[in-house]
Amino acid sequence: MAFQLVSVFFGLVLLLAGGxxxxxxxxxxxxxxxxxxxxxxxxxxxxxxxxxxLFINLLxxxxxxxxxxxxxxxxxxxxxxxxxxxxxxxxxxxxIQGVIISRExxxxxxxSLVAVILAQDPLLRHSEAIFDRSDGLxxxxxxxxxxxxxxxxxxxxxxxxxxxxxSADVQEKRSFRxxxxxxxxxxxxxxxxxxxxxxxxxxxTIVAKHLQVPDVIIGLTIIAIGTSMPELITSVVATWKxxxxxxxxxxxxxxxxxxxxxxxxxxxxxxxxVPVRGG
Numbered sequence: 001m002a003f004q005l006v007s008v009f010f011g012l013v014l015l016l017a018g019g020x021x022x023x024x025x026x027x028x029x030x031x032x033x034x035x036x037x038x039x040x041x042x043x044x045x046x047x048x049x050x051x052x053x054l055f056i057n058l059l060x061x062x063x064x065x066x067x068x069x070x071x072x073x074x075x076x077x078x079x080x081x082x083x084x085x086x087x088x089x090x091x092x093x094x095x096i097q098g099v100i101i102s103r104e105x106x107x108x109x110x111x112s113l114v115a116v117i118l119a120q121d122p123l124l125r126h127s128e129a130i131f132d133r134s135d136g137l138x139x140x141x142x143x144x145x146x147x148x149x150x151x152x153x154x155x156x157x158x159x160x161x162x163x164x165x166x167s168a169d170v171q172e173k174r175s176f177r178x179x180x181x182x183x184x185x186x187x188x189x190x191x192x193x194x195x196x197x198x199x200x201x202x203x204x205t206i207v208a209k210h211l212q213v214p215d216v217i218i219g220l221t222i223i224a225i226g227t228s229m230p231e232l233i234t235s236v237v238a239t240w241k242x243x244x245x246x247x248x249x250x251x252x253x254x255x256x257x258x259x260x261x262x263x264x265x266x267x268x269x270x271x272x273x274v275p276v277r278g279g
Contacts, residue, residue, distance in 0.1 A: 004210070007203035012226035014196025015052040018189045019230045022048050025185025032179045049234055049250065050257040052227035055197035057262050061270040065205055069266045070131075070274060071217065075224025077255045083225075084232045088239040088247050095244050104252045107146050111259040114142065119274045129274040136267030143260035200226070214275070 047054075053076050060068040088094060096105075118135045121127045131139075200223060208218045231254050235247040266272055 004203040004206045007199055008207065008222060008226075011196045011198070011200030011203060012052075012223075012229075014192045015055070015200065015227060016196075016229050018192030018194075018196055019048055019051050020189070021185050021192065022051055022189030025182045025187075025189055028178075028182040028185070032182060046250065046253040046257055047261075049230035050254050050262065051193055052197070052230065053258055054262050054265070055193045056201060056223055056227055057266040058269060059194075059197045059201045061266045061272070063201065064270065065201065066266070066270055066272045067214065067275065068201060068204065068218065068223065069263075069272050071220040072223050072227060073258050073263050075220035076228045077258055078220075079224055079228040080231055080251045080255050080258075084228065084235050085248070085251055087232070088235050088244070088251075091236060091239045092242065092244065094239070094248060096248055103149070104249060104256065108252050108256050108259075111139075111142060111256055114138065115259055115263070121274075131263060131267040131272040131274065133268050133271065136264045139260045139264030139267065143256070143264060146256060146260065 053072055056072050057069040060066060060072075085094075115131075118131060118138065119129050121129045204218045204223055208214065231250060235250050238244070238247040238250065263272065
């Protein structure tokens with residue numbers, strides 16, 4: 001079993017490295033093509049820090065081990081709010097303002113409420129509690145609405161911000177070599193994510209069966225904490241630099257990605273059982 005535990009750790013290391021490369025490469029590539037930095041932060045960076053959870057869940061769904069998917073999403077969100085937000089608040093007092101209050105927090109509360117309602121299959125349909133494909137489509141629809149308003153607001157504001165326009169003009173002068181290098185970083189990150197996700201899911205499943213521990217508990221603990229490390233690093237660094245809105249936005253945004261996009265996509269691939277109890 002020691003080998004499997006080491007393999008879980010190794011898989012998480014690959015996930016972290018892959019997520020870092022994917023964020024760096026994709027963000028730089030987006031800047032090369034003149035995409036506003038704000039858009040990069042709301043989309044590529046938020047997606048990048050949640051990409052370990054995405055690959056873990058999709059691999060688990062394809063392998064028929066969907067309990068890992070549920071545990072990873074719930075566990076990651078708990079880690080984001082409880083652990084990461086707590087560490088950031090210890091580093092520096094957090095001031096919440098602007099669009100985070102008016103849009104992201106209400107969307108997170110709505111997404112959480114929808115998830116709770118869709119999990120009430122025993123009460124509403126007298127069947128096993130699962131997120132099936134129709135539930136997944138509901139999640140993805142809500143995610144599309146959220147992204148439409150988020151990205152739409154940014155592009156509407158871009159015309160009024162001379163700095164963003166100037167930044168886009170500068171990025172057009174990037175060389176082909178820089179763009180090729182950023183494409184390579186993105187592809188390398190993606191490959192590490194796939195490899196790390198495969199190793200982590202396989203090893204965690206073996207450990208869970210050996211210890212007779214439900215897969216959902218493994219997802220709630222080891223995998224959830226490991227896949228939340230990109231959010232931790234990003235938010236702590238932003239807080240340390242005094243950019244507390246970025247830190248909070250990253251945490252809230254990642255949770256929205258987890259519930260709506262990752263759960264939705266995973267449920268479309270394979271229904272996700274919702275455990276009534278942890279045991």
